[in-house]
């Protein structure tokens with residue numbers, strides 16, 4: 001500060017702060033530095049209405065990574081989520097778990113090569129799984145969750161009986177209630193009990209019970225629990241068929257709840273998955289990860305996002321430090337718990353008509369009447385985006401996006417060449433559509449084209465050139481056509497020759513080497 005003396009002094013400051021201090025240049029939107037910091041580290045959404053500034057979503061600058069999306073039915077909420085997840089998976093390889101109430105994401109997830117898990121259709125989820133928790137802690141969660149669905153805690157006796165039966169079931173299965181390391185004497189992991197064991201314990205108790213009051217409560221409790229254990233409806237009372245680790249590490253994962261027979265069942269499925277995700281989140285260290293590790297999507301599921309004490313709220317409170325982001329979409333902003341709303345670093349408002357909802361949104365996000373009017377007049381895909389930045393400044397926190405620009409699923413098939421020594425290209429790619437029409441043009445029948453296509457898709461759209469050649473040969477495709485096809489993709493002659501030779505070796509069990517000339 002020396003030479004200036006007086007009250008003036010130099011301070012080091014960063015660009016964002018400077019940007020925030022010159023608000024008048026960009027009155028209707030946050031400064032461009034914040035909207036498009038680094039395209040390789042953000043999710044593109046569209047351009048702003050006033051200055052055509054591209055908008056990239058980057059949680060680095062936001063107070064937290066959670067996103068609330070509101071808008072009337074048909075305004076573009078689900079479309080926005082799909083576009084967003086696809087780009088996030090390209091930019092950060094982000095994973096996502098979508099809690100899909102009605103099965104509307106199923107086809108799309110399948111097209112992205114993601115994983116669809118349909119509960120109630122061959123997949124079970126044992127709600128007594130511990131997911132790394134101590135039985136004591138898990139018992140409290142189970143009691144709270146069941147209470148939301150079948151009303152237990154209003155009756156102290158039933159609650160006490162349920163807790164007793166859950167504890168006894170874990171103890172009978174060899175678990176210690178206060179430990180999260182659970183092995184049998186031979187060091188093998190213990191098998192958790194199921195709700196069926198719990199019901200059985202309660203029935204045994206009922207047989208022996210003399211007190212008429214307790215007898216009645218036991219009967220009532222058994223009756224309530226049995227809706228989850230009846231054959232054919234025991235989706236949550238059998239050994240789990242899905243692995244949690246896979247769930248949060250498999251790209252886009254759709255938890256399809258539509259096949260479950262009732263709303264309480266769907267809520268139970270959703271809440272149980274969220275509880276496991278929450279525990280998993282707490283045990284893993286993702287802090288060094290760029291961008292977002294996992295998006296958890298809840299679309300139109302007001303039943304599980306309205307409760308102040310829910311697991312959704314817990315994920316929202318703690319998610320930031322673990323790289324977990326929650327995306328919650330709803331037609332009705334007042335159905336979303338207050339603490340979710342106040343913890344959302346991003347609120348995306350599509351068309352909203354009801355004055356009540358607009359009052360609520362404007363009251364909490366403080367946008368101008370001008371923006372309010374715009375929101376009422378929005379067409380499909382138009383959005384006002386509220387962003388809660390770390391830096392504060394004299395700029396508007398709300399920006400209007402002309403249209404959320406959709407992302408289409410690119411389906412490239414890759415043929416990996418790096419299995420052949422001396423190859424200089426590494427891999428070649430072709431879009432799925434091109435691949436299919438090329439093969440068809442060479443006279444290959446549709447059935448073979450389907451088979452080869454599905455081999456790619458089963459392998460994450462990648463096949464090594466030897467395997468690819470082998471599959472082609474096994475489909476009865478002539479060598480000449482295979483050579484031609486690979487040449488057209490730009491594969492080097494030497495690589496093709498070696499690939500064919502090795503594919504033939506594989507087919508014949510490696511007993512004969514055939515020289516191939518091109």
Ligand SMILES: Nc1ncnc2c1ncn2[C@@H]1O[C@H](COP(=O)(O)OP(=O)(O)O)[C@@H](O)[C@H]1O
Pocket residue numbers: 071072073074075076077078079080380381382403404405406
């Ligand atoms: N940004 C957009 N660009 C193009 N089409 C869109 C856009 N947003 C939504 N749509 C289309 O509008 C329809 C309704 O969108 P959807 O996302 O299902 O609405 P919501 O989930 O809000 O009910 C769909 O057919 C969707 O493809």
Ligand SMILES: [Mg+2]
Pocket residue numbers: 077078079299300
């Ligand atoms: Mg929708």
